[in-house]
Amino acid sequence: MKQHAILRVTSKVLIPYILLFALYVQFHGDYGPGGGFQAGVIFAAGIILYGLVFGLNAARIIAPPSVLERLIALGVLIYTGTGVATMLAGGNFLDYTVLQYGVFDGTVLADHLPQGQHLGILLVELGVGITVAAVMILIFYSFAGRERSR
Amino acid sequence: MEQHLPVLLIITPLIAAPLCVLVRQRVAVFGLALAVCWAVFAMAIMLLARVLDSGEITYQLGGWAAPWGIEYRIDTLSAFVLLFVSGIGAVVLSFAPHSIAREIRKDQHYLFFTEYLLCLTGLLGITITGDLFNLFVFLEISSLSAYALISLGARGGVPKTRRALIAAFHYLVMGTIGATFILIGIGLLYMMTGTLNMADMAVRLRETVEINGSFKQVNETRTVLVAFAFLSVGISLKMALFPLHMWLPNAYTYAPSVVTAFLAATATKVSVYILLRLIFTIVGAGFAFERLPLDTELMVLSMIGIVVASVTAIFQTNIKRMLAYSSVAQIGYIALGISFASPDGLTGAIVHLFNHALIKGGLFLAMGCLVLRLGSTELDDMRGIGRRMPWTMFAWVVGGLGLIGVPTTAGFISKWYLISAALERGWWPVAVLVLLSSLLAVAYVWRVVEAAYFQDAPEQHAEVTEAPVVMLIPTYALIGATIVFGLWTSVSAGVARQAAELLLEVTP
Numbered sequence: 192m193k194q195h196a197i198l199r200v201t202s203k204v205l206i207p208y209i210l211l212f213a214l215y216v217q218f219h220g221d222y223g224p225g226g227g228f229q230a231g232v233i234f235a236a237g238i239i240l241y242g243l244v245f246g247l248n249a250a251r252i253i254a255p256p257s258v259l260e261r262l263i264a265l266g267v268l269i270y271t272g273t274g275v276a277t278m279l280a281g282g283n284f285l286d287y288t289v290l291q292y293g294v295f296d297g298t299v300l301a302d303h304l305p306q307g308q309h310l311g312i313l314l315v316e317l318g319v320g321i322t323v324a325a326v327m328i329l330i331f332y333s334f335a336g337r338e339r340s341r
Numbered sequence: 342m343e344q345h346l347p348v349l350l351i352i353t354p355l356i357a358a359p360l361c362v363l364v365r366q367r368v369a370v371f372g373l374a375l376a377v378c379w380a381v382f383a384m385a386i387m388l389l390a391r392v393l394d395s396g397e398i399t400y401q402l403g404g405w406a407a408p409w410g411i412e413y414r415i416d417t418l419s420a421f422v423l424l425f426v427s428g429i430g431a432v433v434l435s436f437a438p439h440s441i442a443r444e445i446r447k448d449q450h451y452l453f454f455t456e457y458l459l460c461l462t463g464l465l466g467i468t469i470t471g472d473l474f475n476l477f478v479f480l481e482i483s484s485l486s487a488y489a490l491i492s493l494g495a496r497g498g499v500p501k502t503r504r505a506l507i508a509a510f511h512y513l514v515m516g517t518i519g520a521t522f523i524l525i526g527i528g529l530l531y532m533m534t535g536t537l538n539m540a541d542m543a544v545r546l547r548e549t550v551e552i553n554g555s556f557k558q559v560n561e562t563r564t565v566l567v568a569f570a571f572l573s574v575g576i577s578l579k580m581a582l583f584p585l586h587m588w589l590p591n592a593y594t595y596a597p598s599v600v601t602a603f604l605a606a607t608a609t610k611v612s613v614y615i616l617l618r619l620i621f622t623i624v625g626a627g628f629a630f631e632r633l634p635l636d637t638e639l640m641v642l643s644m645i646g647i648v649v650a651s652v653t654a655i656f657q658t659n660i661k662r663m664l665a666y667s668s669v670a671q672i673g674y675i676a677l678g679i680s681f682a683s684p685d686g687l688t689g690a691i692v693h694l695f696n697h698a699l700i701k702g703g704l705f706l707a708m709g710c711l712v713l714r715l716g717s718t719e720l721d722d723m724r725g726i727g728r729r730m731p732w733t734m735f736a737w738v739v740g741g742l743g744l745i746g747v748p749t750t751a752g753f754i755s756k757w758y759l760i761s762a763a764l765e766r767g768w769w770p771v772a773v774l775v776l777l778s779s780l781l782a783v784a785y786v787w788r789v790v791e792a793a794y795f796q797d798a799p800e801q802h803a804e805v806t807e808a809p810v811v812m813l814i815p816t817y818a819l820i821g822a823t824i825v826f827g828l829w830t831s832v833s834a835g836v837a838r839q840a841a842e843l844l845l846e847v848t849p
Binding site for chain 1: 403
């Protein structure tokens with residue numbers, strides 16, 4: 192791809208915005224459309240675009256497969272960890288309302304989402320986002336790297 | 342923490358699985374997985390005790406009340422299935438270290454434990470949940486990890502072939518078709534009832550609604566008929582009911598021994614559990630057996646399945662494949678028991694879930710011992726092995742007797758219930774067929790006995806010695822259990838009867 196200057200320049204310009212948009216979808220998911228899954232896919236798309244234009248090896252340097260594998264596990268742990276935290280706080284598994292009293296002082300502000308629910312869904316979606324992004328990139332690596340490993 | 346027991350049962354292996362990926366170190370991962378599996382087994386025992394003591398237990402995830410939120414609901418049947426799935430999971434994992442050292446590449450060991458725990462999570466989740474969509478999600482968790490587990494046999498597997506990949510892919514294609522059918526069925530039911538909670542759905546299916554100017558019950562609509570058709574075909578594929586069993590023999594033959602033992606003992610059984618839930622809890626036996634001819638259908642297919650699969654088993658030269666075909670036949674017995682729709686028949690089906698899990702689990706663990714020492718699963722290589730590996734072969738023979746249904750083994754108890762259910766209905770040909778199929782089992786078990794005890798060992802196996810004790814102990818735990826539960830039936834058959842009566846009772 193060395194000769195495709197236009198592709199290289201445009202993707203260099205685009206990739207930061209793709210990643211930024213992923214973060215927007217991730218953290219705005221509890222107010223509007225979006226959430227962890229969509230954000231994870233968009234984030235992975237940014238990395239995959241980088242891999243397509245600058246080569247698989249370059250992508251493997253910025254997102255090493257061994258790190259991705261651990262991130263997949265970490266995301267699941269964030270999700271289940273949130274559930275365990277709500278159980279320790281005295282509620283059922285994934286009952287975010289108890290976070291309202293455990294983490295915050297328990298008052299629900301006017302014109303505001305209940306903070307416990309908000310925090311709970313934010314953490315869970317973060318876990319989903321991390322796992323989905325890592326899985327997407329790893330799937331791309333396994334397909335793109337097939338010939339090489341032979 | 343007592344009231345959180347239902348969810349702890351699911352999330353303990355679910356949390357341990359990603360931890361295995363983070364830890365990676367082989368010994369530590371094995372220790373973690375082993376501790377988790379036995380802890381889950383202990384929790385399942387506590388749950389069964391509580392259910393028998395005080396009746397149904399429910400747990401609301403996220404604190405959302407039942408028809409809206411996801412609910413875990415444990416009655417006698419689910420507690421019983423949870424018990425033996427987690428028990429088999431713990432015993433088979435205890436067997437694993439030596440076996441996977443031989444059959445799975447070293448750098449993939451932590452993946453094996455991760456997938457094993459995920460598969461266990463999925464199977465337990467299917468059994469515990471009271472929400473139909475949640476059931477589908479757990480079904481996918483268990484199936485996807487099962488495909489990956491089977492494909493682990495492709496590298497460093499015994500015998501050295503990469504056919505495990507094709508077998509896993511075949512299973513993936515068939516399993517995905519099954520899962521898609523199940524999802525379509527769930528979607529159609531959701532469309533007609535507006536609920537995913539099984540108990541709520543059962544109520545709403547019997548409500549009267551106005552459709553195109555005429556009043557009828559929801560379950561009289563064509564949409565529900567189509568949903569039921571999709572669901573029953575999808576589940577039959579998953580439980581390998583003849584003639585939808587084509588994925589099973591290769592998957593069991595080429596998977597690593599530990600994986601075969603675990604999946605053969607649990608995966609198809611849990612699919613049968615889904616079928617029981619669908620028929621008796623959701624649509625009702627009246628709908629499935631009187632309005633629709635599912636009972637006749639199950640009976641015909643299971644009887645053909647029993648004979649065809651048993652005869653096919655006789656002609657196999659690969660013992661793992663022979664046992665796989667025998668599994669198809671055993672699923673036939675279970676389906677036959679369901680088709681009677683009587684307390685005896687259903688008890689026979691449920692208790693055979695349990696008994697067959699023990700018998701096949703034990704047999705495949707014995708196969709794991711043989712593979713470790715022989716590096717082969719061919720009948721020819723088993724010649725004379727009875728003298729070189731007496732303990733392993735003795736376990737195999739006892740398991741084989743269980744398959745035949747010899748008195749004092751667990752297999753006898755199941756067949757006793759099936760035959761008495763058939764006689765109760767006056768269906769003599771069915772009873773005769775069950776007895777005749779036992780003779781077919783004698784034929785395929787005898788072929789192995791003859792080779793192992795009455796033929797001389799080939800020269801290349803002169804050095805073969807007995808399997809290590811740490812592998813024999815789990816093998817004998819399962820094989821011993823088939824004798825224990827053949828003599829002492831109050832836990833297995835007693836609980837199964839209670840579960841069967843509860844299922845038939847809720848049927849209007």
